Amino acid sequence: MFSHESIPLISLDIIMLLCVLAAFIHPLHAFWSWVQRRKNGSSVGKRECQPKPPQAERLPA
Template sequence: MDQQREQQESITMFAHEGLGLILISIVFLLGAIAMFIHPFHALGNWFRKRKQERKSR
């Protein structure tokens, strides 16, 4: 009985250690998504800006 209680305590004691890895993974994935989307977004803004400049002339 004591051994089972010890096992359960050790599981709950180290349960929070995975949170850092999960957090780092989420931040990494957000950075990767931003890195992928940014060039397309910047090109879209550049083309929109050029279009507006042509209309204003």
């Protein structure tokens, strides 16, 4: 390996390691947050719908 190739290769290795780390951590984080949501009984999809305020009726022109 030539000396002028070391910096780009090191930077590529660091980027690849960060990608592998993210690919490993993301499913664990998603699973952990899913477990926490089930434990708390709350979910993003279970929000209570608030009724819309009544709108004033339009009079015919």
